[in-house]
Amino acid sequence: MSAQGLETIDNAAHTTHEWIGELAGRLDWTSKRNTLRLLRVTMHQIRDHLHVNEMAQFSAQLPLLIRGMFFEGWVPKQTPNKERHIKEFVHAIEEHVGNVEEYRGPEDITHVFHLLNAHVSEGEISDVRSNLPRDIRDFWPRP
Numbered sequence: 001m002s003a004q005g006l007e008t009i010d011n012a013a014h015t016t017h018e019w020i021g022e023l024a025g026r027l028d029w030t031s032k033r034n035t036l037r038l039l040r041v042t043m044h045q046i047r048d049h050l051h052v053n054e055m056a057q058f059s060a061q062l063p064l065l066i067r068g069m070f071f072e073g074w075v076p077k078q079t080p081n082k083e084r085h086i087k088e089f090v091h092a093i094e095e096h097v098g099n100v101e102e103y104r105g106p107e108d109i110t111h112v113f114h115l116l117n118a119h120v121s122e123g124e125i126s127d128v129r130s131n132l133p134r135d136i137r138d139f140w141p142r143p
Contacts, residue, residue: 008064012063012064012065013065015063015064015065016063016064016065016066019039019063019066019115019119020032020035020036020039022115022118023035023038023039023111023112023115026111026114026115027102027108027111028102029102030102031100031102034097034100034102034103037096037097037100038093038097038100038103038108038109038112039066039069039112039115040069040072041092041093041096041097042093042109042112043066043069043070043112044070044072044073044074045081045089045092045093046058046128046132047070047071047074047079048074048078048079048080048081049079049080049081049083049089049131049132049133049136050079050080050128050131050132051079051080051131052076052079054127054128054131055079057124057127058120058124058127058128059071061119061120061121061124062120083133084133084134084135085133085135085136086106086135086136086138086139087135089135089136089139090106090109090139093109106139109139110139110140110141113139113140113141114141117141117142117143118143122143125143126143129142
């Protein structure tokens with residue numbers, strides 16, 4: 001039992017730490033803060049390319065706190081984003097993480113995709129990927 005009697009919140013925090021730790025391991029990064037930053041901005045770019053129904057289905061499989069970050073700052077009338085090319089997708093992420101010393105480039109973004117592939121159902125990943133522009137879909141490895 002939780003010290004505060006709020007097991008849902010305790011479990012959400014624990015699961016979020018597990019995801020961040022796993023991603024930091026995949027990246028071989030020491031900074032959990034920077035790992036979280038990469039996860040958050042990559043998730044925002046994914047979100048901004050999806051229609052509302054797909055976004056809702058995808059987010060339902062995310063841990064509670066990561067789901068909150070997924071929707072953080074979302075402006076529905078500005079989605080889905082019309083950019084079609086991987087270059088713009090990567091650039092938007094790098095605007096937020098490009099100054100991170102451990103960041104090595106687009107290959108680090110693919111580690112976020114691998115994390116999602118490992119924790120979200122294969123069917124949902126396929127649905128999300130199929131709703132992305134071809135350039136971005138091709139960048140996201142199949143589960």
